[in-house]
Amino acid sequence: MRYGCIADDFTGASDLANTLTQQGFQVAQLLGVPPEGVAAPGGADALVVALKSRTLPAGEAVAQSLAALHWLQQQGCQRFYFKYCSTFDSTPSGNIGPVTEALLDALNADWTIICPAFPATGRTVYQGHLFVHGALLSDSPMRHHPLTPMTDANLLRLLGAQTQLPVGLLPYAEVRRGAEAAPQALDHLARQGRRLIVTDALTETDLRTLAEATQALPLITGASGLAVGLRPNGSSASARALPAPAGRRAILSGSASAATLEQIGRARALMPSLKLDVLNLADDFEAQISSALHWAGQQPPDAPFLIYGSGTPEEVQQAQARLGAAQAGALLERALAVLAGQLVAGGVRQLIVAGGETSAAALQALEVQLLHIGPEIAPGVPWTLAEREGEPLYLALKSGNFGGPDFFLEAWKVLEGVHSA
Numbered sequence: 001m002r003y004g005c006i007a008d009d010f011t012g013a014s015d016l017a018n019t020l021t022q023q024g025f026q027v028a029q030l031l032g033v034p035p036e037g038v039a040a041p042g043g044a045d046a047l048v049v050a051l052k053s054r055t056l057p058a059g060e061a062v063a064q065s066l067a068a069l070h071w072l073q074q075q076g077c078q079r080f081y082f083k084y085c086s087t088f089d090s091t092p093s094g095n096i097g098p099v100t101e102a103l104l105d106a107l108n109a110d111w112t113i114i115c116p117a118f119p120a121t122g123r124t125v126y127q128g129h130l131f132v133h134g135a136l137l138s139d140s141p142m143r144h145h146p147l148t149p150m151t152d153a154n155l156l157r158l159l160g161a162q163t164q165l166p167v168g169l170l171p172y173a174e175v176r177r178g179a180e181a182a183p184q185a186l187d188h189l190a191r192q193g194r195r196l197i198v199t200d201a202l203t204e205t206d207l208r209t210l211a212e213a214t215q216a217l218p219l220i221t222g223a224s225g226l227a228v229g230l231r232p233n234g235s236s237a238s239a240r241a242l243p244a245p246a247g248r249r250a251i252l253s254g255s256a257s258a259a260t261l262e263q264i265g266r267a268r269a270l271m272p273s274l275k276l277d278v279l280n281l282a283d284d285f286e287a288q289i290s291s292a293l294h295w296a297g298q299q300p301p302d303a304p305f306l307i308y309g310s311g312t313p314e315e316v317q318q319a320q321a322r323l324g325a326a327q328a329g330a331l332l333e334r335a336l337a338v339l340a341g342q343l344v345a346g347g348v349r350q351l352i353v354a355g356g357e358t359s360a361a362a363l364q365a366l367e368v369q370l371l372h373i374g375p376e377i378a379p380g381v382p383w384t385l386a387e388r389e390g391e392p393l394y395l396a397l398k399s400g401n402f403g404g405p406d407f408f409l410e411a412w413k414v415l416e417g418v419h420s421a
């Protein structure tokens with residue numbers, strides 16, 4: 001059986017692709033919905049379509065997700081996984097509720113689970129409330145996110161604002177009873193008419209229970225944690241031979257998440273770095289880009305360098321007050337996307353991009369369509385391999401709040417371990 005996965009952003013897609021790879025799946029990550037008539041790579045038993053749909057108006061997110069579903073069905077996928085953020089990043093009007101509803105309808109399915117827990121990165125769900133490293137989501141740095149500030153940790157209330165579908169809760173007491181008891185409790189909720197069932201989960205054992213209890217459902221939804229309970233039907237995929245890394249190394253960051261800001265702080269002390277000012281970009285985009293490219297050209301060719309626009313919550317607020325939240329975000333994304341294109345054209349072959357929206361913008365500019373999953377750098381962040389103009393390009397798409405403080409310094413060491421030709 002082939003799994004078809006739809007992810008609402010690019011970092012989230014590589015996060016899920018990474019977890020599936022670790023479970024033994026042979027995974028292909030597609031960037032955007034491939035055009036009609038383009039087939040998935042043979043041999044892949046899990047396909048992950050990465051969308052940039054998290055912050056779109058709900059109707060557009062639904063349309064893109066249904067197009068992805070349609071393509072995945074054409075590729076022979078029979079079970080589906082809607083991947084959203086482990087911090088439930090969404091706007092008040094969507095898109096997790098409306099997309100799940102549309103996928104359920106398209107698959108003629110009655111109900112599914114809502115499972116954002118991802119214990120490997122500190123995300124747990126208890127009594128329907130989402131915690132980040134032990135703090136309620138609404139007390140975590142996610143309350144300051146530039147595009148999707150999360151100020152409520154109650155998943156039932158968040159979903160209730162996004163969809164009319166009846167929402168229920170599978171509480172921890174039921175999950176803890178294991179895979180033999182949980183299906184009964186889920187069925188009971190479904191018979192009461194609950195169509196979106198939020199599932200408590202604190203550990204990977206809980207996630208395995210939930211994956212097993214829902215194995216007959218055509219659609220499951222969650223962060224990538226739930227995938228620890230999935231197994232490919234055939235024998236496990238053997239590791240793909242990867243080319244030895246070559247070329248220049250660069251980091252581009254548009255993530256203003258707390259973990260990224262700390263990672264930038266550490267990296268700045270040890271590698272050349274350049275900060276882009278969003279307000280300067282608004283005043284003279286072309287001049288800012290050419291001066292950043294000039295700066296990059298002057299850095300030592302054998303060491304990584306960092307270009308970032310990531311602002312503190314105060315800086316983000318300032319830029320948003322002048323430009324508007326969506327416009328400020330889009331401007332910085334466009335700048336980093338142009339830089340990604342120019343830097344790769346100039347010889348960068350190992351590139352880290354921090355930020356989900358930022359990664360999507362950068363990869364769209366690079367016109368990359370397919371990623372193979374390489375070694376894991378940190379939970380939820382693998383190195384991936386793309387081919388561009390016949391040459392290998394290593395890419396790491398780092399979710400805002402993933403990775404330890406030295407991520408930007410240590411990620412390269414993981415690639416140094418790749419020696420095969």
Ligand SMILES: Nc1ncnc2c1ncn2[C@@H]1O[C@H](COP(=O)(O)OP(=O)(O)O)[C@@H](O)[C@H]1O
Pocket residue numbers: 011145146147254255256257260278309310311312315316317319320328329330331332333354355356357358359398399400401
């Ligand atoms: N200084 C800033 N001013 C305004 N917007 C910013 C600033 N820094 C980052 N942003 C915007 O915040 C958004 C961050 O989203 P994203 O790239 O998905 O990062 P994350 O993975 O941390 O969520 C992007 O649209 C980015 O352009």
Ligand SMILES: O=C(O)[C@@H](O)C(=O)COP(=O)(O)O
Pocket residue numbers: 009011012013015016084085086087089118223224257355356357380398399400401
């Ligand atoms: O599930 C997660 O937390 C990530 O896979 C993810 O989706 C993060 O999104 P960004 O923080 O916007 O990169």
